[in-house]
Amino acid sequence: MTDIYVKGGPIPPRRRRAQLNWLLTVLPAFPLVLLVLRLWYLSRQDLPTMLLLVQYISPLGMISALFITLIWTVPAAILVLRALGGILLVSEPDNAGRSLLAVTALRMPDWVVMLATMMAAFTWQLRLLPTLGMLIVSILGVTASLRFRTERWVMLWITVGVPVLTGALVLIFVWPGIVTALRAGETTTALMLGVPPLLGPLLTGPVPRWSARLVTHWPAVAAALVAPLAIGVIFLRAPVLPNSAIEVGPADGASHVVRGQLISVDDTSTTMLQGDGAVLFIPNDQVRSKTLCPEPVRPPDSVVAVRGWRVEESALSWIAPTHRDNAVDPRCLGRPLNPS
Structure with a gap:
């Protein structure tokens, strides 16, 4: 049967x-x-x-x-x-x-x-x-x-x-x-x-x-x-780690920005993965500020829209709320937040 x-x-x-x-x-x-x-x-x-x-x-x-x-x-x-x-x-x-x-x-x-x-x-x-x-x-x-x-x-x-x-x-x-x-x-x-x-x-x-x-x-x-x-x-090619920018430097000196993907933060250091695959362990006492960086906005694949609806957008992405920052954080561009 x-x-x-x-x-x-x-x-x-x-x-x-x-x-x-x-x-x-x-x-x-x-x-x-x-x-x-x-x-x-x-x-x-x-x-x-x-x-x-x-x-x-x-x-x-x-x-x-x-x-x-x-x-x-x-x-x-x-x-x-x-x-x-x-x-x-x-x-x-x-x-x-x-x-x-x-x-x-x-x-x-x-x-x-x-x-x-x-x-x-x-x-x-x-x-x-x-x-x-x-x-x-x-x-x-x-x-x-x-x-x-x-x-x-x-x-x-x-x-x-x-x-x-x-x-x-x-x-x-x-x-x-x-x-x-x-x-x-x-x-x-x-x-x-x-x-x-x-x-x-x-x-x-x-x-x-x-x-x-x-x-x-x-x-x-x-x-x-x-x-x-x-x-x-x-x-x-899908992201699995957040893109971040960390401002690093002594409290009384010049600082620089490290960009990459944030792996973890513990009691002693912040671990970052850079674009070339290098791993950086940044002591927490040298971290002056950090921020999340949005994913780069890809240019549209098509200029075609149907009654106001772009052909490369799904209904879910069209009707769901999205987060868009009008201003780009300077740290995401590799510049310190308050350059001296």
């Missing part, structure tokens, strides 16, 4: 258990590998420095940085698996039981898809929201084809009417951004805004049987191979 019965026969239980065992082994280990690589990268491949960072850096802080940096990847993986697996299920039902992708989509609860959709709506950039709409209508269409085989006009409305209406509404909303992107020469941004609403109606039902695995299984395999590499590159 442990088999999964679909057309084409079940996946052999032993093979399925072996695949799941490997998956459950790799998934918990992947975040740990990312955290270790982040410390190795931060220490500039110096083992004593890495051991010092391990001693003082809070695991909760690193996990928080990992979560904030990569939160958008979780709904992306869930929705893409559900959409591709659903298309494979309706396109090649005779052999779907032999595909882990199709079985994963078949077993995925609806509430998981709903939570992933809400998370994506808040964390994805505006230029990715048309892709989100395409994935949603695709999942709705293939789910209706699998579960609700009712009157023809109802199925036609779910698989054609809803995707066309949704695509039209999305195009109306992003049309000013498409025009701006084309005028600014940002062809990629224009394609990301305009193409997914057109593809939505094509992904709500079966594809030709001969191409089912080609357009579902192999893109999923390619994404699974590329995703860990891309996630690692993104997280290796």
Whole structure:
């Protein structure tokens, strides 16, 4: 009674258990590998420095940085698996039981898809929201084809009417951004805004049987191979220590500013990690002042905005309060607070 019965026969239980065992082994280990690589990268491949960072850096802080940096990847993986697996299920039902992708989509609860959709709506950039709409209508269409085989006009409305209406509404909303992107020469941004609403109606039902695995299984395999590499590159550049500037000098003499990342402060000294990987232990009696320095503001990747919403901003970053300092602390620029 442990088999999964679909057309084409079940996946052999032993093979399925072996695949799941490997998956459950790799998934918990992947975040740990990312955290270790982040410390190795931060220490500039110096083992004593890495051991010092391990001693003082809070695991909760690193996990928080990992979560904030990569939160958008979780709904992306869930929705893409559900959409591709659903298309494979309706396109090649005779052999779907032999595909882990199709079985994963078949077993995925609806509430998981709903939570992933809400998370994506808040964390994805505006230029990715048309892709989100395409994935949603695709999942709705293939789910209706699998579960609700009712009157023809109802199925036609779910698989054609809803995707066309949704695509039209999305195009109306992003049309000013498409025009701006084309005028600014940002062809990629224009394609990301305009193409997914057109593809939505094509992904709500079966594809030709001969191409089912080609357009579902192999893109999923390619994404699974590329995703860990891309996630690692993104997280290796995420900050895990606060940028600080410390004014150092005797009480009756000239002072200078040390900039870097603050590791720890104890009873005797303040430990700083500089940009070149050098570790400084500054006696506390020489510390005259210190401040936190904000992260450098990156110039925008795109000049395109849709109805006042920049395409590189997520809904969460757009509506959430942000802290912006109008004046730059001179210590963050390497100058003493009160030069003599």
